[in-house]
Amino acid sequence: MADIKIPAGSFKPLTQDTHEAQEKISAPSLTFTQDALRRLKQNKVAVVSLIVLLIVMLAALLAPVIAPQSPNTQNVAYANLPPKIGSGNIPGFTGKMNVGGVEVDKYQQAGVPKGKTFILGTDYLGRDLLSRILYGTRLSLLIGILATLVDLLIGIPYGIVSGWRGGRLDMFMQRVTEIISSIPNLIVVVLMMLVLRPGLLSIVIAIGFTGWITMARLIRAQTFQLKEQEFVLAARTLGESSTKIAWKHLIPNLSSTIIIQTMFTIPSAIFFEAFLSFIGIGIPAPNASLGTLLSDGQKAFRFLPYQMWYPAAVLCVIMIAVNLLADGLRDAFDPKS
């Protein structure tokens, strides 16, 4: 101990301001959202999913610009042409088909002029599949988003009112959701589709009407917790109106729950649309949605599998990407799980 060299003056008491300098917290502070976004950015799977989704959404949005032709233009002469790109050198996009063991150039057979190709082929009415898929994706995404909006518009106010008011009203509202949730939502959707005329609006209403229960439940539980917290109590004591408290204090604190749940609602709405169209009570012909494309594709699936492949692939890619992103968002906003 004694042989440690200690410079003279070392044993002077430290002055007060060095104390303060040393007590400074050096790490920058992040808000909750910043922190969540940072975690989300680190999640490669979620970022890739987000990019994929953005590309799909952009393609759907630009469908009128990038689609080779109108999705509903029929040309029976060109029916069931296989996919072909350029002069047909790319495997899988040759424009040829194996008919009874013989390779047949379908384009030649149908008398398609040289240079005209259908990248993803045509369907049984000679409609361009790529154009139909682009428009179909657009319609499916639109339904997904609109149905989710309906879900939010019912679910959030319902949950907040139920949780905020509590008491008898809450009891009653809880019973209502319990009863609705014990009817398989598919059946409600189907019944509503039968009563309403098939179409975009009725699908949106039917899906939105059955989808809000989960959202309402989550919001109610959260509201219950929030309303006991100091900042809400303070606002109440200061005499702020309930509506104002809901907007200023509840919604911001509920936002992560809402975002995450929304991300789970969108794929289920897209699924329901596809499902309804698949069993034939969804989007009416001739409009294309991913569901109707799948339904058409399935009929000729054994012999013209490409008519099913591409819509199925697009649907699966959208569903997987949304779910992966939702998963990433949940991890980012709720680091515990």
Add this chain to the structure above:
Amino acid sequence: MANILEVKHLSIDFKTYAGNVHAIRDVSFNLKKGETLAIVGESGSGKSVTVRSIMGLLAGNAHIKGGTIKYHDEDLLQKPEQEMNALRGSDIAMIFQDPMTSLDPTMPIGKQVAEPLLIHKTMNKEEAMKRAQSVLELVGIPNAKARMKDYPHQFSGGQRQRIVIAIAIVDYPQILIADEPTTALDVTVQAQIIDLMKELQRKIETSIIFITHDLGVVAGIADRVAVMYAGKIIEYGLVDEIFYEPKHPYTWGLLNSMPTLDTAGRLEAIPGTPPDLLDPPKGDAFAPRNPYALQIDVEQEPPFFQVSKTHFAATWLLHPDAPSVEPPAAVRAMMAKYQAAQVQAKVGTIDG
């Protein structure tokens, strides 16, 4: 007395997103047979990490950088998992902090208490259940026989902690590690649990490492005390030495913030927060919060200075060149009371 456990130069890091947290920095201590050693410190000082490393129960992101933990001349840190399993729960047992969450909610408590005996094949099932029952009686669970089949949620917090203790002592361990066993309990129940542990120590002749942040609890149970701060032991000695002749300003701060019967007015808290162990300061980690800090504290880490045969403290204030400083008033009062008591005790022995 012989040392049953010797910890030497233990250093442990935790890998986190932000970097390596140096949670334990060159910690050495030993545990004598039959004694109770208290390790005292704020949360985050590394006391729990230290004892978990003895149990071999560190979290997955922990990395042992160096040091040894000798038990019966074997380094526990080098032991394969299988041999550690054989030690855990039989030679070395641990009492956990939170009785409300430490018991399996879906298993009857009799079975949970008997489990260590069955794992270590100490006895057959029938004998194990008998032992479990007698240990439950020992820790003071009324009507133990009938309650063996009950589930944890049917017991109160204090009773559950007794059950947790029963699990720890059922195989008569050599070393009993108690990680803040009374923190989650009411004050009255705390006192009961402390008494119970003292009684059990006598009955099963075990050594105890008692972790706490509460110096008040220490006085009642410990033979020796080690004070930890920022991943280091900064002062250790016999319990009386720590209470009545403390040398480190951090120990002063701890004592000063402890309510006693003499406390008048408000309690003194230690200002500031412990340092960030991602990047521990160069000198004495306590210097920024230390009103007695010297220039050298921010430049060089203090070595241990010997105070007595059993008492050591790592503070530059003990260096011969250091200016002499007075501990806070409350601590001085405590020291004075002790000296008076010492004098009386001497008088008493002469009289007797």
Add this chain to the structure above:
Amino acid sequence: MSKYLIKRIFYLVLTLFIVASVTFFMMKLMPGTPYTNQEKMSADQLRIMNEQYGLNKPLIQQYFIYLGGLLHGDFGTSFQFNNQPVLSLIMTRLGPSLQIGAQAMIVGSLLGILLGAVAAIRKNTWVDGVATFFSIVGISIPNFVLAVLLQFFLAFKLQLFPIALWDGWSSSILPTLALAVAPLANTARFMRTEMVDVLNSDYIELAKAKGNSKWQTVAKHALRNSMIPVVTIIGPMAVNLMTGSLVVENIFSIPGIGEQFVKSIMTNDYPTIMGLTIFYSFLLTVIILVVDILYGIIDPRIRLSDSQGAH
């Protein structure tokens, strides 16, 4: 317990009553008529038909007749399908649906529990990553797409199974697989979350401190505690299977109630649609009730606090 049960059964009956009423009036709002070849019928014929089915009576009267019938298990008579009583129509088609549904539920939940447990134990390793990715894919791919894919590759290309036919157990394999993937994926995700929680809990650390090896800890403490909550997703799983059965039965031509439901929708067969709606709701509410009771039985915290309370 019995008080709770009575309350639950009351709500069950109330729910079914509301379902029946809503379905009845919705069906009355439905466009189109129930008769297949209405165009060929004369006004007289229509009148006679309406009389025969009681469709000429006032709406309210029809409603009470229908409700009264339900109480005796009379779900009405199908307009199509040889004028069979709806209930017997359902009963003859229940077998295949139940078989496939039960198989899918068992396969899905068992494999799901296994997958979720492995993912949780190997948390944040490549095993966990693969399991998580697989379960998200499983949730994402619609079961009818999966059904068609299985049909195309395993039945049509490889000819391992019959394409679309209901004949013996082997024909139930593909539909079971198609239906089982979603419950499997859901169970795996749920199980993983539960198990991660449990593995982080204090009692698991205590179990290790007792000297249990990693696998002993999992087998004796972690599995049971994380599997108990999994029971709660049986309800949503049943809904999922019902939904799936509608298309999967169609794709594989299985004579089950799902296929019947779609057929009835296509043919405007009100009584059958109504009957099946009520039947589905009944099935679901009963499943949820049974699951709740089951949960109370296997979780000692609920079981004991309900019947005897703390000492």
